[in-house]
Amino acid sequence: MSVTLALHPLIGLRLVGLCRVLRGKNSSLPLVPLLFSLISCYCYPMTIEDIAFLCEKKSVRWTRHILERIFQRGIYIDDVINALINGEIIEQYPSDYPFPSCLVMGNTTAGKPLHVVCGSDGTELWLVTAYFPTPMEWSEDFKQRRTT
Secondary structure (H helix, E strand, O other): OOOOOOOOHHHHHHHHHHHHHHHOOOOOOOHHHHHHHHHHHHHOOOOHHHHHHHHHOOOEEEOHHHHHHHHHHOOOHHHHHHHHHHOEEEEEEOOOOOOOEEEEEEEOOOOOEEEEEEEEOOOOEEEEEEEOOOOOOEOOOOOOEOOO
């Protein structure tokens, strides 16, 4: 039995490149499970349940950028995790590189609105940035961007 999956050319190139990077010099890694994991992260949008599962599993990568930003903005690590576990996805960015990402709207532990951008390869959650949304840029519930 064979399965053919038609992908956008750019996604196909990304998958080939990611496989090369992930396999590195260790060509003994099984290619089929690796490809399946990569393909699934491009075919299915992230859900808040996926994000919460990876947070609870502690499969979270804190990028240097998010750590710098939360320090500058006075956001606590617990606030970011709380927003991810209890929030909702308000925007999806399926063509982001190297992995699809999304914008999560949640609240800090004190109940203040918080936005978190994260991406995932299906096995780990990469945290990109976090910020307090402003009423000038966002609707009253902070879930929709205002048009200018």
